[in-house]
Amino acid sequence: MDGSFEVVIIGGGPAGLSAGIYATRSRLNALLVEKMFLGGQIANAEVVENYPGFPDGISGAELGSLMANQAQRWGLQTAIAEVQRLELNGAGRSVLTTEGRFDAKTVIVAGGTEHRKLGVPGEDQYLGKGVSYCAMCDGAFFRDQPVAVVGGGNVALYDALFLARFASKVIVIHRRDQLRATKILQERAFEQAKIEFLWDTVVDSVEGDGKVGGLALRDVRTGSRSDLAVAGVFVAVGLRPNTGFCEGLLDLTPEGFVKVNANMETGVPGIYAAGDIRSGSPRQVVCAVGDGAIAAISAENYLAALV
Ligand code: NAP
Secondary structure, three states: OOOEEEEEEEOOOHHHHHHHHHHHHOOOOEEEEEOOOOOHHHHHOOOEOOOOOOOOOEOHHHHHHHHHHHHHHOOOEEEEOOEEEEEEEOOEEEEEEOOEEEEEEEEEEOOOEEEOOOOOOOOOOOEOOOEEOOHHHHHHHHOOOEEEEEOOOHHHHHHHHHHOOOOOEEEEEOOOOOOOOOHHHHHHHHHOOOEEEEOOEEEEEEEEOOOEEEEEEEEOOOOOEEEEEOOEEEEOOOEEEOOHHHOOOOOEOOOOOEOOOOOOEOOOOOEEEOHHHEOOOOOOHHHHHHHHHHHHHHHHHHHHHHO
16 A cells, blocks of 8 residues: 555445445555444344345344455455545645545545434433444343434334343334335334333423433423433434534535535546535435445546646
């Protein structure tokens, strides 16, 4: 690794790994920079049931690991480092990281998203003491205890279904009376006797004494307040993009997603965005890998036009 590449890919989830597979098979000198581990957030999914080719489903961790193996088999170089800044550097681009600087002719931004917080009192205080953003990681700590899940999307229902295996009761707290989650998950959750729903309800604060003991709730229709005793709360209220390192350089939506066209081109030549981080993404693994392929093909075309 000499610090200078034809393509630097930021992010080691499905979009970044797919871009890596396409770039290396085009014989481009490519480096992927990832801050944690290859595979991305999909590792937190107990099972992925909608990725074509796996009719019985596959664990998220295994799918991510297979993608990483495939990319590395084709020669994708990888670095574990956190990207701090993406900069223009004459005709090239520089990726500044905690492990040093990587220069590149093209960059594919595929840094994904992180969990959104509720932003209520007690949430940070009780992180790891009953507040969690990962049911797969922490669910088993709550065997035979009541827990809450906040949110009404796919992640909330996957979390609730997973937690129902351990917890005595799972209360899904949703701010509306209609779930956002896909119908098949709704059907499963409604059938699971341990899962209850609190509709039109928001969390005002997380309460406890050293660890989570309950939640202060508010009915958004009537304004009436109530307390719910739970040992744990799993927050699943959506995602926010990891785009802090490219603020000021790339055009972002008000929510912080990178604006791209159908070729995954940002407004800056030679810089592409792919996967959950880009505007308009349906945030599905199958879409992320498609984005990664498109971004790598666009980068290859850009490099070909330089010579
Ligand atoms: P999501 O689909 O954006 O849902 C977030 C949920 O949290 C919504 O129900 C939202 O309510 C609620 N919410 C947002 N802010 C809130 C707040 N401040 N207080 C209370 N509730 C709040 O997010 P997600 O479930 O994390 O999923 C993220 C993405 O990954 C989605 O695009 C999803 O489709 C995708 N995904 C797909 C699968 C799959 O199997 N296909 C699996 C997992 C994730 P409202 O409904 O009222 O907005």
